[in-house]
Amino acid sequence: RKEVEQDPGPFNVPEGATVAFNCTYSNSASQSFFWYRQDCRKEPKLLMSVYSSGNEDGRFTAQLNRASQYISLLIRDSKLSDSATYLCGARGSNTGKLIFGQGTTLQVKP
């Protein structure tokens, strides 16, 4: 079983739609969680960190459920520019290694 798992999609949604991505992690020792955005043939860019209390940044909301070991990302009012691959990452505090899921591809269409 992979340490971090995501549904690869693709998710094809119209502009303005709300879309949610889920991610599960198997290592209960993981301490920090992140969502990254990766555009085609580019390096990943940090979208947001994920906290147990949940956090929001504009149209983006991230949630962490430690008991169930899953992380979610909600995107409201999707824009064409949101089209990208979204990577979920989990990091252990001992090693500092950041492990990624395989990524979820989002395609927002006009």
Added chain:
Amino acid sequence: GAVVSQHPSWVICKSGTSVKIECRSLDFQATTMFWYRQFPKQSLMLMATSNEGSKATYEQGVEKDKFLINHASLTLSTLTVTSAHPEDSSFYICSARPGTQNTGELFFGEGSRLTVL
């Protein structure tokens, strides 16, 4: 944010040759850097943790004699793909984190795209 630079951005080489990729933290010191590999339509797979002044720690399944990592200074780590073969063609990305703690944001280089003919 902090800047991590990789060089070269892309390289094409013949099978059997060795290729060196550099990863530099331009405005901070990093005792630890991480090397990832990404095949088309797949995720970033962690290859190894590069530790300044000591041996790298490799992930399971990654050949340490094929992927040589050197982290000789607090701002530079290098990955050398030795005796490259076409199956080594991939996108190699490094990341680094300021300071010595295992927390805080990781900053990624722009990636190096290797094509082995």
